[in-house]
Amino acid sequence: MGEERGMTRMLLDCSLSDKLCVVQEGQYEVVIVPALLVGAFLILLGVILWLFVREQRAQQQHPGLQGIVPMPPSRGLSGEAAGHGGNVFVPLKETSVESFLRATNPALAKLQVPREQLSEVLEQIHNGSCGAIYRAKMNTSDPAKPKSVVVKVLKEPVGLHEVQDFLGRIQFYQYLGKHKNLVQLEGCCTEKLPLYMVLEDVAQGDLLSFLWTCRRDVMTMDGLLYDLTEKQVYHIGKQVLLALEFLQDKHLFHGDIAARNILLQSDLTAKLCGLGLAYETHTLGVISSTQTIPLKWLAPERLLLRPAGIRGDIWSFGILLYEMVTLGAPPYPEVPPANILQHLQRRKIMKRPSSCTHTMYSIMKSCWRWSENSRPSPKELHLRLEAAARTADDKAVLQVPELVVPELYAAVAGIRVESLSYSYSIL
Template sequence: MGDERGMTRMLLECSLSDKLCVVREQQYEVIIVPTLLVGIFLILLGVILWLFIRGQRGQDRRPAVRGTAPTPPSRALSGEGAGHGENVCVPLKETSVESFLRATTPDLAKLQVPREQISEDLEKIHNGSCGAIYRAKLNTGDPAKSKSVVLKTLKEPAGLQEVQDFLGRIQFYQHLGKHRNLVQLEGCCTERLPLYMVLEDVAQGDLLSFLWTCRRDVMTMDGLLYDLTEKQVYHIGKQVLLALEFLQEKHLFHGDVAARNIVIQSDLTAKLCGLGLAYEIHARGAISPTRAVPLKWLAPERLLLRPAGIKGDVYGAPPYPEVPPTSILQHLQRGKTMKRPSSCTQTMYSIMKSCWRWNEDNRPSPRELYLRLEAAAKTADDKAVLQVPELVVPELYAAVAGITVESLSYNYSVL
């Protein structure tokens, strides 16, 4: 026992040159030093995370910048009354918006239209997603050469996010380039607030209103300006498909191909408009969850919230009058389709049914559909006028279609 105690004492009191003692001392260093380093790292990581979360909460608590008070056309475009909306929260500083506009205006220099060339006599035609839409005259210096344009405005007061989005839409049109069957961008005014986008005006307005006007004229037999025939329907359809094919080449799709989003010229040239969904796909890679598209114009894959492509644009889904909008998915899942309208030929109905196939792989592409319409047009009737006897009631149409009356064309009042 005594020898063992002596041995213990000797080991504990050994000199620094003793190998055993050195080993034990190094073992303590191997444990303590890494522990301190890990502790310091965790503390720093915790501080960084805390600062990040604090910043995120600060952004989440920041009120949204929105203008809610409607203003008359003259005030909305002149800048008077800006900032007087009753429900405006905390708008961003005007200087931040102005500095952003100064930085981006050079990129849009070729598109700038002098404000003095736009007439003050404005006709409000619609309420768009960004703001009011007006019809105006664009003066070119020669009164005989002034032309009608459509003015899309950004509602006021507008914060930096709204301004960025509005300019992004202008740049999107610039990116797309020109196509005969797309509504063209004429220019913009973005050097200062208020902002607006200048688009070409199309004489006959949207296709839905145009068809309703033709139906009214057929019913009253008061001298038709446009007698739509089967061949002319194919002609209009082919032009829309050319626009869709153009979007497909840009790796885009429209997402809401409906008569209300097609405008028509006096020579029956059709132009696709309403490119908001295409812009969101281009800018963000996805459709905003807040954007609402009428259910009866959605392909099954979009009703099921699956990824959609260009074949979702050739899915024909006119309003099913006997089916509530909220029941349209179940109706389609049962394999039911629209019955052939009385004024629709069997050839046309066969093409329509090919666009209603549940599986998008079984639907024709825009190019395939174009070729089918072109072949059908060769033998189509160009004499008999297509007549639909039902009365047009915009409010009833909106209820059946699952849309608001306000979202219908600005021209439906001609009925």
């Protein structure tokens, strides 16, 4: 009733022919609605800015997490495999390199090698952004029998973060312990700068270079046979699987199984190296965004950024068998590296090479099953290789007539050609 009176009063104040009276009735809506919309927009903008500022402050308070892609815990492994195993020290309370070295030296006391024992540098193997890698002589208790070792030197000038990472890798090797199919830590020099990591020397070099040399018309060189039979492929493969079983027992995975990351002794004893990913996932629980693994060796779940585990290593092991039986050919030669995921999603795998027996190809295919749980474990695969080796040919050598052009290989394989020029590339 009151509203009707108000309306009547409004209309009585002007003549019926006045058009402004008609507009006045909706005037308040024209003003209020846009004002409400503008206010809501400003509030939303303020919330977005507040969230952005809070994120920036969080990153400043935790700079160690920048540039790191989080990785979920590995399926089927314990929480230790996802990091926080408690075996690698990171005493962050130390604020200088000198105080950090003093605080951590007691834990590494048993590994210390007097610097004067490293008497002679034989050659520089590599000079990278983090430091140089040398082959050197280390004096032993018998002066007449010095030992050849590989020395990794942390580049100077160096900051606290680099020192923490370098010493963390040394203690990770200490945590792993000894295994005949892993490159062994011989000791370290960490009481003062420059810092040294001393490793076992596997002078014959990496498996990929060995495979390429097997393509040449060479029988022996420096005491190492440069011929490879089917039975020897199984022999090398079984040793790599023993190393993987050892890592699995410690709730670890390797993450980069490939011929370039396997070193050979003169008796064809295989030594798995390239444990950088194993260190990062054990210590930090994440894989650094700076770690670049060639796509053609990765299992589908790795390409899809799903949790990684030992069954992913089994997929890569199948690629390793392909590398050996083809004497170092790049995998999926007809597929560009960027298209490998789409190729695998169509459930396509590599065809059987002409030099590969049906038995070996069957083992490869079991490694390349799309479902992780359908692939064999390292122990199961080891038993299959042992059975296959009993009837394998130990007389006819594998032959591939074409020599390898490193630049062409790198382009097809999707790797940097510089990474082919030295061993011990990732320590």
